[in-house]
Amino acid sequence: GQNIDQPTEMTATEGAIVQINCTYQTSGFNGLFWYQQHAGEAPTFLSYNVLDGLEEKGRFSSFLSRSKGYSYLLLKELQMKDSASYLCAVRDWRRDDKIIFGKGTRLHILP
Amino acid sequence: DAGVTQSPTHLIKTRGQHVTLRCSPISGHKSVSWYQQVLGQGPQFIFQYYEKEERGRGNFPDRFSARQFPNYSSELNVNALLLGDSALYLCASSLVTGASTDTQYFGPGTRLTVL
Numbered sequence: 001g002q003n004i005d006q007p008t009e010m011t012a013t014e015g016a017i018v019q020i021n022c023t024y025q026t027s028g029f030n031g032l033f034w035y036q037q038h039a040g041e042a043p044t045f046l047s048y049n050v051l052d053g054l055e056e057k058g059r060f061s062s063f064l065s066r067s068k069g070y071s072y073l074l075l076k077e078l079q080m081k082d083s084a085s086y087l088c089a090v091r092d093w094r095r096d097d098k099i100i101f102g103k104g105t106r107l108h109i110l111p
Numbered sequence: 112d113a114g115v116t117q118s119p120t121h122l123i124k125t126r127g128q129h130v131t132l133r134c135s136p137i138s139g140h141k142s143v144s145w146y147q148q149v150l151g152q153g154p155q156f157i158f159q160y161y162e163k164e165e166r167g168r169g170n171f172p173d174r175f176s177a178r179q180f181p182n183y184s185s186e187l188n189v190n191a192l193l194l195g196d197s198a199l200y201l202c203a204s205s206l207v208t209g210a211s212t213d214t215q216y217f218g219p220g221t222r223l224t225v226l
Contacts, residue, residue, distance in 0.1 A: 004153075033214070033215075041219065041220075042201055042217040042218055042219050042220050043154065043201070043217045044217070045214055045215070045216060045217075087154070089153070095167070096159070096166055096167040097167075097213075098156050098159065098167050098169070099144070099156065099215060100156065101146075101153030101154045101155070101156075102153050103151070103152050103153045104152070104153050
């Protein structure tokens with residue numbers, strides 16, 4: 001089977017740094033995605049990790065540890081527009097490379 | 112270049128009716144996937160099509176069906192609508208399927224309300 005866990009909600013302050021964790025259990029790991037989704041809108045692609053380590057893209061970074069089944073998304077210099085849900089998703093090669101999503105973490109940014 | 116497009120944006124139906132949702136992928140993308148997202152949850156996989164063939168199916172009843180056309184656009188059909196089918200239906204396109212670096216890009220979604 002497959003299980004993806006991430007916190008339901010988080011709150012952070014404008015200008016600060018926040019780390020959103022994701023743990024997963026899958027027998028056929030073939031990559032991990034992070035998507036951002038504003039309320040009422042479609043998810044937009046943020047990052048992709050398939051090898052261990054940190055991928056940095058501007059204010060956003062994503063980390064992966066395959067041995068621990070763990071990833072995090074790091075958001076720096078938070079802005080009010082970063083208030084959104086952040087979805088962790090895993091591709092499973094044992095399931096025809098289907099991408100399975102977690103329930104998402106709703107991030108609230110306070111001024 | 113245009114992104115993934117979906118139509119209609121909003122739809123209201125009554126129980127027992129049938130609905131058809133449409134999706135056009137990014138130009139050059141050959142794979143289309145459909146997801147259902149209910150409020151407060153992540154997207155749930157329904158179907159994936161690649162080169163007009165079904166490549167994967169999620170845990171949804173036979174009331175849900177889909178197809179992909181020669182121009183790679185796709186339709187999702189839902190018969191005998193239930194109240195629980197109310198959700199945001201998302202279409203995602205990708206260049207190929209099975210490639211480890213392949214990324215899915217989502218359309219704006221169709222908001223379906225079943226009364």
